[in-house]
Amino acid sequence: MTLSPDLVTRFSAELRGFGSSLPDDFARAAEAVAEVLTPEEVERWAQSGVDLANHSLRSWEAAAEYFRASPDMARRVGFAGLQHWVDVSTTLSARSSLIAAAFLKSSPSALDVLSAHELDAWSQQGDRLCRGNWKSIALAALYFQTSPALFQSLSLEAVGRLVDIIDQLTERSYELATTCLENSAPIFAGLHAADREPFLRFARAVTRASWADTRLYFERGPRLIEAVDASQRATFLDLASRVTMAVGRQGFPLFADAATALAEVETADHAELLGFATRLAPGSPQAAMEFLKSAPFVRTRLTADQMQRWAETGAEILTVEHNAEGSEAFFRLESTRAEEMMRTLSARVELTSVNGMLRMYAKALSGEQVSVQSTESLVDKNIGWMSEASATTEGTAIYLPPFVNTFEEQAANFQVYKVFTTHQTARIEFGSFGYRWAEPGVHAPVTVPDREARRAEAPITVAVAEGESEPKVRGEAATAIQRYFNLFADRPLIGGLFTVVEDTRIDAWVSREYGGIRRWLRRLQSYEADHRPEVRTMGLRQGFVENLLRVSLARPETVRWPTTLQEYLLRGIAALKVIEQPGATVQDSAEVAAAIYDIIVSLPNIVADLPEGDWVAPDEDMISIAPGMPSGGGEGEPGMMPNGEEVAFENPPQPEFRGDFKPELVQLLMKLKLQQQGQQQDGVNSPLTKEQLMELLENSAEITISEWAEGDLASSLGMFLSNLEKEAGTPAGDPKQKGEGDTGDQPGGGDGSDDEDLPMRIDYFYYDEWDFRAADYRPRWTRVGERLLDEGDDDFYEETLRKYHGLVMETRRQFELMRPESFRKIKKLEDGHELELDDAIEFHVDKRAGVGPIARIYSRRNKVERDVAVAFLLDMSASTDEEIEKQRQKYDKDDDDDFDGDPRKYFQWLAQRRARQAIEPPKRIIDLEKESTVLVVEALEAIGDSYGIFGFSGYGRENVEFHVIKDLDEAFDDRVRRRISKIEPIRSTRMGPAIRHTIHKLNEYDAKVKILILVSDGRPQDHGYGRDRTEKEYAVHDTKQALVEAKRDGITPFLITVDKEGHDYLKQMCDDIGYEVVDNIDSLPRRLPTLYRHLAAE
Amino acid sequence: MTTTEQHSGFKQIQVEDFRITEEPFYLPISDEIELFETAYAQKVPVLLKGPTGSGKTRFVEYMSWKLHQHIGNVEAEGVPLITVACHEDLTASDLVGRYLLEGDDTRWIDGPITRAVKVGAICYLDEIVEARKDTTVLIHPLTDYRRLLPIDKRGELLESADGFLLVMSYNPGYQSALKDLKHSTRQRFMAIEFDYPPRDQEAEIIHRESGVDRAVAQELAKLAEKVRNLKEHGLAEGVSTRLLVYTGKLIAHGIRPRRACQTAIVWALTDDIEVQRSIEEVVTSIFDE
Incomplete structure (x- = not known):
C-alpha cells in the first residue's frame, strides 16, 4: 500500500x-x-x-x-x-x-507480555496513581515507564497489588513511593519466580504496619531472604507477613533479625526451623520469630534433636499453658526455664558453671591457693599467652577454655574439664616450673654444666632479628630455665621437646597418683592420638617430635618413621621412657629433652620422600622398649639419609588436654614477683635488668612476637614487659574470694584500707528480673553496681539536728522506750518467773542431806543484746527532686482554690508563699528522705541495732546504681554523716534489683531479725522497666516479686512512700507486705518507733 | 565390792574399775609418749590440743595402758582411766558428786572426778571448752601443787591419790572466741599438740585399724592430704584419721571405695553441695571405682 x-x-x-x-x-x-x-x-x-x-x-x-x-x-x-x-x-x-x-x-x-484487551486494566492501574497533583502525575508516568519491565516478572494482577502498595505509600510520601516503584522492577526480576508473590504479600503487610519500613524492605529484603534456603523463602515470607499483620510496627525488624539469624544456620536446617516457627505462629507470631532469632545461638549449644526437645517445651508454654508472653520470653532466651532446659539438654559444659568446684578441686590437689579462671582473662592480660582455646597455667592460677564441647555427653565434657584441670594442677603439684640449674634429677645424669662449658668455647650467636646487622651475643640468663634453653641453638626445637618430655612426665605422675582419673586421661590421650596430623608430610625433625608425642599419648602403634632411620627414633623413645619412671623430676625432664635434642639435630629437617613400604609401623621392639638414656653422640649413618626437601622446623600442635606450656615465662613471672616482694632469691643474678628481660622476651620460643607486636618492636616489648610487671605485682590466688562480687571497670586497688585517693570502686552484681507475663525470671537481667556514695560536708547533718532538735529528742526517747525482743532463759536464780524442776529436786535432796542451803531453783527469761539488722533503701530517682509543696498542690488543688475570685487574696497568698520560700527554700522529697534518715540514725544509734543505709537509682537494666551510705557493719562516723548530705536525686527508679541487692546484703549479715525499709517517692519506673514508657504493670510486678523474695529469705520488708497516689498501686504491690504513705516529716518521728517496734517484734 | 556384773550381751562396770586390758594401737608420731610419761611421773596436768579425730583420746587410752608397766602400779592391768565428755550443762555436782534420795534417806554418790582422785586414775576431760566456765574453775586446786578436790556439799577436802592425773583435750580449730579456754585454766597444763599424721604413718594407722590393705590405705591417706588442703577454703575442719579408718572399714568389708568415701568422708564432712562435689571429684580422681 x-x-x-x-x-x-x-x-x-x-x-x-x-x-x-x-x-x-x-x-x-x-x-x-x-x-x-x-x-x-x-x-x-x-x-x-x-x-x-x-x-x-x-x-x-x-x-x-x-x-x-x-x-x-x-x-x-x-x-x-x-x-x-x-x-x-x-x-x-x-x-x-x-x-x-x-x-x-x-x-x-x-x-510483549500483555494481550491487547489488557491495555484497559493496565492504563487504569496507572490512572489510579494519578491524583491530579504533579507528584502523582510523575509517579503515574513512572508507573507506565517501568511496568513493562515489571510484567517480565509479575502478572498484571500482581502489579496491580504492587500499585496498591505504592498508592498507599503516596499518602505518606511521594518520594518514598517513587523510590519503591523505581526499584521494584530490578527487585522482582532478581527474585525467584516462586518468591515474588510472597515477597509482594509481605511488602503489603509491611506497608500497612509501618509505611516507613517499606523502603528498608525494598532495599534490604531481597538480600535478607537470599540467605534463606531457596525452597523455604516463600514459607518464610508468608510467616513474616502473618507476623507483621499481628504485631504491626515490630514486624519488619523481627523479619530482618530472623533472616539474619537464619543466615547463620545451615540451610539444610531451614525447613525444620521454619516448619516449627509456622507451627508457633498461630498462637504467637512473635514467639515464632523469636524462635528463629535464637536458633543460631541455641544450635551452638544443642544438637538438632536436643533443640527440638528444647523448642517443644517452649511450644508447650504456648499451647498447654496458654501463656504467649511466657513462650516469647522462652524463645527470646529471657527466661530461666529456657536456660535451665538448655543447660540440662546441652552436652556443652560452661566454665562458669563448674569453675567454683574446679577451683576447690585444684586447691585440694595442689595444696596451693590456685584460682581457676577463663583463658579469656589471661589473654586479655597480654603477658604472652595468646590462645583462648587451650588450658594453661602461669603458676598461680589455672586457666581453662570458656567451654568444652568435645564429646556428646555432658558428663564426658565435664571429665574433659577435669583432666584439663588435673594436668595443669599437676604442673604446679609436680613442679614443672621449678627447674633449678644443674641440680641432679633421679634418673638422668646432669650434663648441663658440661654443655654450658662447651658452648662457652664456641659461643653461638642469637638468631639475627630482622633489620639488625650485628648478631648479638647472649647475656646472662634471667632464670634457670632460660639458662637451660640458652644451651641450644634451636630454641623452638628444645622448647617443643621440653614440653613433650615434661608433659609426658606429668601424665605419668597423674596416672600413678590419681588412679581414678586414669581412665579419662587415657580416653583423651586416645582421642588426641586419633586426631594427630600426618607425619609423612613433616620434616624429619618435626616428625620425630610428633612421633614422641604419639608415644607419650600411650599410642606407640600410631608412630610412622622411615625404616632406615629407626635407630634414631628407638633411642629417642627409650629416653622418653626414662621420664615415665616413678619419681622423675623436672630436672630429669631437662636432661632427657637435651639428650633427645642431640639425637634430633643429627637429622636434617627434610620431608622424606619415601615409598609407603619404607615407613615403619611400630613393632614389638618399639612398643616394649626399655627406658634408657642414649649414650654417645648423635652421629648416625649419613649415607642412609633419605632424599627430600629441607623445610623450616615447626613444633607439632599440642594435645588439647595438655594445653599451653610456657615454663620460661612462668619462671620469669615468679622471679618478678619475688623481686617485687623484695625477697631476693639467693642473691645471685638479681635484680633483673631491663636488658635481661628484653633479651629473654626476644629470644623466647614461647612468645610469637609477630602475633602481638605490630609496628615498633621495642615499644611493643616495653608494653609487654610492663604488663608482665603489673601481673607480677598482683597478689597470687583468687581475685574473687568473696563470690559474686565482680570488680568492675575500675581497678580494685590495694588493700582498700585507705580509699581516699583511689578511684571509685564499683562492685557489680547480677540479678534476675521477674517477668509477670512470662511468669518466669529473666536470668541475670539486671546489673547492680555497688559503690560508696561521695562525701559531702558535715553541715547538713548538724543543721538537721539543730532544726529538728525536739523531734530528735522525742524520737530517741521513743526508741529508748522500746523493750528488746529477744530473751534468753537464765537458770539457777534465787528469784525468777518459773520454777526449774530439776533444780528444785536437787535442792530438795540437798536439803534432806543437810547441805546446799541456797535455793537457786528459779529461772527467768532475760534480755540479751538486741539482734536486729535493718536496711534502709532510699529512692534517689530524679523525681525526688520535686518539691513536696508542689506535689501537695497537685493533689489538693481544690483546697487552695478559695480566693473567691479575688485577685487581691491571691496575690496576698502568693506574696506570703514567696516570703516563706525566701526564708526557707521549698522542701523537696529528697530533703524529707534525708532528714528522716538523720532522725532514724539518731534513734537507731540510741538502741544499738545494726543498720545500713543505701540509695539506689540508675538508668536501664545494665546500670542500676546502688549507693552505700552506711553499710550494715560499718560504724557510724563522720564519713557517713558527710555521705548523708550527698544524697541527691539522680535518675530512674528500678526498685526490683535494688531490693534484691539489699536482700543479698542482709542475707550475708548475721542477725535474728532482719528488716528492709524502702523509702520512695512513687511507683517504680525505669527505661525498659515494662513494655513501653507508659506501662507500669511490669515494674510493679517485679518490685512485688522482689519483696516476696525478701519475705522468703526471712526478711521483713516495709515500704514508706510520700506519693499520695501511692495507695492504689501499693495495695497491688504490697499485698500482705506492710506499707505506709507519709507526706509530712513531722509525722515520721511519731510513726517510726511504732512501725519499727512492730517490725522488729517478730 | 564386786564391781563387774556380767549381764547377757553387755558388761556393766564402775567407771573407776574400767581397765584397758589389751594394748590399744597407737603409732607415735613424735616424742609425745615420752612427754606424757614424764608429766605423769612429775604430776604435771596435761592438755592435749588438736583437731578432731587426730588421736587424742586414743593416745590417752594407750598411755593409760602403758603406764602401769613403767610405774609399777598395784593394779596389774593398767592405770584406771575415767573419761568425762564435757558439755555446756555440765555442773559442778555432775563432776564432784551429789546426794540422792533413797527412801527417806539420802545417799552421797561420788562424781567421776572424785572417783578418779580417790583411786588415783587418769581423769580425762574431753572437749573441756564445752563445759561452763564455773565448772572448769572447780579443777583449779587439783591442778597445782595442792592436788586437792574440795567437796562443798560434804564440807570435805580430798587429797588426790598418787596415780591421779588430770588430762584435758581441746580443739583449738573450731571453737569461737566465746568458747576459748580461760588463761587461768590453760596455764595449769602442759600442752601436747596433735595434728594429722604424715601420709605414710596415717596410711599405716588406717591399715592397722581398719584392716584394709596397704595400697588402699595409702590412697586414703593421699585423699586425706588433698581434702585437708581445703581447710579454711570451704571446709571448717579437714578429714579426721578416724573418718579415714571408718572408710577403710567399709572398703575392707566390700563397699566400693568411691561409695565408701562418699558416705564416710564427703557427706560426713560438709553439707555444702559445691564443696561436696569438689571433694567427690578428688575422690574419683584417686579411686577408680
Missing part, C-alpha cells in the same frame, strides 16, 4: 503549530503505518493523532509518542486496536499529557 503524499502534506500543516519535530515524527510514522493499514484507516489514524495533539495544552507531546509508537502498535493490534489504544490515551491525556505520553511510549513493550 502506498501513502498518498497529499495526506502527509495535509496533516503536517496541521501539526506544524506543535513543536518542530512533530510533523517529522508523523511523516515517518505515516509511511510505516501505511504498510499495514488501508488509506482510509491511515486517514483516520492520522486524524486521531491530530485530535490528540489538539486535545489539551501539552498533549502534542503525547501525540509525538503516539506517532512514534504507532508503527509497532499497528503491527501488533491492527487498526481496531489502534483506535482503542488512542481512545485510552486520550482519556489519560485528559489527566495529564505526561502520563499519556508515558503510556503511549511504553505500550509496545508492555504488549
Whole structure:
C-alpha cells in the first residue's frame, strides 16, 4: 500500500503549530503505518493523532509518542486496536499529557507480555496513581515507564497489588513511593519466580504496619531472604507477613533479625526451623520469630534433636499453658526455664558453671591457693599467652577454655574439664616450673654444666632479628630455665621437646597418683592420638617430635618413621621412657629433652620422600622398649639419609588436654614477683635488668612476637614487659574470694584500707528480673553496681539536728522506750518467773542431806543484746527532686482554690508563699528522705541495732546504681554523716534489683531479725522497666516479686512512700507486705518507733 | 565390792574399775609418749590440743595402758582411766558428786572426778571448752601443787591419790572466741599438740585399724592430704584419721571405695553441695571405682 503524499502534506500543516519535530515524527510514522493499514484507516489514524495533539495544552507531546509508537502498535493490534489504544490515551491525556505520553511510549513493550484487551486494566492501574497533583502525575508516568519491565516478572494482577502498595505509600510520601516503584522492577526480576508473590504479600503487610519500613524492605529484603534456603523463602515470607499483620510496627525488624539469624544456620536446617516457627505462629507470631532469632545461638549449644526437645517445651508454654508472653520470653532466651532446659539438654559444659568446684578441686590437689579462671582473662592480660582455646597455667592460677564441647555427653565434657584441670594442677603439684640449674634429677645424669662449658668455647650467636646487622651475643640468663634453653641453638626445637618430655612426665605422675582419673586421661590421650596430623608430610625433625608425642599419648602403634632411620627414633623413645619412671623430676625432664635434642639435630629437617613400604609401623621392639638414656653422640649413618626437601622446623600442635606450656615465662613471672616482694632469691643474678628481660622476651620460643607486636618492636616489648610487671605485682590466688562480687571497670586497688585517693570502686552484681507475663525470671537481667556514695560536708547533718532538735529528742526517747525482743532463759536464780524442776529436786535432796542451803531453783527469761539488722533503701530517682509543696498542690488543688475570685487574696497568698520560700527554700522529697534518715540514725544509734543505709537509682537494666551510705557493719562516723548530705536525686527508679541487692546484703549479715525499709517517692519506673514508657504493670510486678523474695529469705520488708497516689498501686504491690504513705516529716518521728517496734517484734 | 556384773550381751562396770586390758594401737608420731610419761611421773596436768579425730583420746587410752608397766602400779592391768565428755550443762555436782534420795534417806554418790582422785586414775576431760566456765574453775586446786578436790556439799577436802592425773583435750580449730579456754585454766597444763599424721604413718594407722590393705590405705591417706588442703577454703575442719579408718572399714568389708568415701568422708564432712562435689571429684580422681 502506498501513502498518498497529499495526506502527509495535509496533516503536517496541521501539526506544524506543535513543536518542530512533530510533523517529522508523523511523516515517518505515516509511511510505516501505511504498510499495514488501508488509506482510509491511515486517514483516520492520522486524524486521531491530530485530535490528540489538539486535545489539551501539552498533549502534542503525547501525540509525538503516539506517532512514534504507532508503527509497532499497528503491527501488533491492527487498526481496531489502534483506535482503542488512542481512545485510552486520550482519556489519560485528559489527566495529564505526561502520563499519556508515558503510556503511549511504553505500550509496545508492555504488549510483549500483555494481550491487547489488557491495555484497559493496565492504563487504569496507572490512572489510579494519578491524583491530579504533579507528584502523582510523575509517579503515574513512572508507573507506565517501568511496568513493562515489571510484567517480565509479575502478572498484571500482581502489579496491580504492587500499585496498591505504592498508592498507599503516596499518602505518606511521594518520594518514598517513587523510590519503591523505581526499584521494584530490578527487585522482582532478581527474585525467584516462586518468591515474588510472597515477597509482594509481605511488602503489603509491611506497608500497612509501618509505611516507613517499606523502603528498608525494598532495599534490604531481597538480600535478607537470599540467605534463606531457596525452597523455604516463600514459607518464610508468608510467616513474616502473618507476623507483621499481628504485631504491626515490630514486624519488619523481627523479619530482618530472623533472616539474619537464619543466615547463620545451615540451610539444610531451614525447613525444620521454619516448619516449627509456622507451627508457633498461630498462637504467637512473635514467639515464632523469636524462635528463629535464637536458633543460631541455641544450635551452638544443642544438637538438632536436643533443640527440638528444647523448642517443644517452649511450644508447650504456648499451647498447654496458654501463656504467649511466657513462650516469647522462652524463645527470646529471657527466661530461666529456657536456660535451665538448655543447660540440662546441652552436652556443652560452661566454665562458669563448674569453675567454683574446679577451683576447690585444684586447691585440694595442689595444696596451693590456685584460682581457676577463663583463658579469656589471661589473654586479655597480654603477658604472652595468646590462645583462648587451650588450658594453661602461669603458676598461680589455672586457666581453662570458656567451654568444652568435645564429646556428646555432658558428663564426658565435664571429665574433659577435669583432666584439663588435673594436668595443669599437676604442673604446679609436680613442679614443672621449678627447674633449678644443674641440680641432679633421679634418673638422668646432669650434663648441663658440661654443655654450658662447651658452648662457652664456641659461643653461638642469637638468631639475627630482622633489620639488625650485628648478631648479638647472649647475656646472662634471667632464670634457670632460660639458662637451660640458652644451651641450644634451636630454641623452638628444645622448647617443643621440653614440653613433650615434661608433659609426658606429668601424665605419668597423674596416672600413678590419681588412679581414678586414669581412665579419662587415657580416653583423651586416645582421642588426641586419633586426631594427630600426618607425619609423612613433616620434616624429619618435626616428625620425630610428633612421633614422641604419639608415644607419650600411650599410642606407640600410631608412630610412622622411615625404616632406615629407626635407630634414631628407638633411642629417642627409650629416653622418653626414662621420664615415665616413678619419681622423675623436672630436672630429669631437662636432661632427657637435651639428650633427645642431640639425637634430633643429627637429622636434617627434610620431608622424606619415601615409598609407603619404607615407613615403619611400630613393632614389638618399639612398643616394649626399655627406658634408657642414649649414650654417645648423635652421629648416625649419613649415607642412609633419605632424599627430600629441607623445610623450616615447626613444633607439632599440642594435645588439647595438655594445653599451653610456657615454663620460661612462668619462671620469669615468679622471679618478678619475688623481686617485687623484695625477697631476693639467693642473691645471685638479681635484680633483673631491663636488658635481661628484653633479651629473654626476644629470644623466647614461647612468645610469637609477630602475633602481638605490630609496628615498633621495642615499644611493643616495653608494653609487654610492663604488663608482665603489673601481673607480677598482683597478689597470687583468687581475685574473687568473696563470690559474686565482680570488680568492675575500675581497678580494685590495694588493700582498700585507705580509699581516699583511689578511684571509685564499683562492685557489680547480677540479678534476675521477674517477668509477670512470662511468669518466669529473666536470668541475670539486671546489673547492680555497688559503690560508696561521695562525701559531702558535715553541715547538713548538724543543721538537721539543730532544726529538728525536739523531734530528735522525742524520737530517741521513743526508741529508748522500746523493750528488746529477744530473751534468753537464765537458770539457777534465787528469784525468777518459773520454777526449774530439776533444780528444785536437787535442792530438795540437798536439803534432806543437810547441805546446799541456797535455793537457786528459779529461772527467768532475760534480755540479751538486741539482734536486729535493718536496711534502709532510699529512692534517689530524679523525681525526688520535686518539691513536696508542689506535689501537695497537685493533689489538693481544690483546697487552695478559695480566693473567691479575688485577685487581691491571691496575690496576698502568693506574696506570703514567696516570703516563706525566701526564708526557707521549698522542701523537696529528697530533703524529707534525708532528714528522716538523720532522725532514724539518731534513734537507731540510741538502741544499738545494726543498720545500713543505701540509695539506689540508675538508668536501664545494665546500670542500676546502688549507693552505700552506711553499710550494715560499718560504724557510724563522720564519713557517713558527710555521705548523708550527698544524697541527691539522680535518675530512674528500678526498685526490683535494688531490693534484691539489699536482700543479698542482709542475707550475708548475721542477725535474728532482719528488716528492709524502702523509702520512695512513687511507683517504680525505669527505661525498659515494662513494655513501653507508659506501662507500669511490669515494674510493679517485679518490685512485688522482689519483696516476696525478701519475705522468703526471712526478711521483713516495709515500704514508706510520700506519693499520695501511692495507695492504689501499693495495695497491688504490697499485698500482705506492710506499707505506709507519709507526706509530712513531722509525722515520721511519731510513726517510726511504732512501725519499727512492730517490725522488729517478730 | 564386786564391781563387774556380767549381764547377757553387755558388761556393766564402775567407771573407776574400767581397765584397758589389751594394748590399744597407737603409732607415735613424735616424742609425745615420752612427754606424757614424764608429766605423769612429775604430776604435771596435761592438755592435749588438736583437731578432731587426730588421736587424742586414743593416745590417752594407750598411755593409760602403758603406764602401769613403767610405774609399777598395784593394779596389774593398767592405770584406771575415767573419761568425762564435757558439755555446756555440765555442773559442778555432775563432776564432784551429789546426794540422792533413797527412801527417806539420802545417799552421797561420788562424781567421776572424785572417783578418779580417790583411786588415783587418769581423769580425762574431753572437749573441756564445752563445759561452763564455773565448772572448769572447780579443777583449779587439783591442778597445782595442792592436788586437792574440795567437796562443798560434804564440807570435805580430798587429797588426790598418787596415780591421779588430770588430762584435758581441746580443739583449738573450731571453737569461737566465746568458747576459748580461760588463761587461768590453760596455764595449769602442759600442752601436747596433735595434728594429722604424715601420709605414710596415717596410711599405716588406717591399715592397722581398719584392716584394709596397704595400697588402699595409702590412697586414703593421699585423699586425706588433698581434702585437708581445703581447710579454711570451704571446709571448717579437714578429714579426721578416724573418718579415714571408718572408710577403710567399709572398703575392707566390700563397699566400693568411691561409695565408701562418699558416705564416710564427703557427706560426713560438709553439707555444702559445691564443696561436696569438689571433694567427690578428688575422690574419683584417686579411686577408680
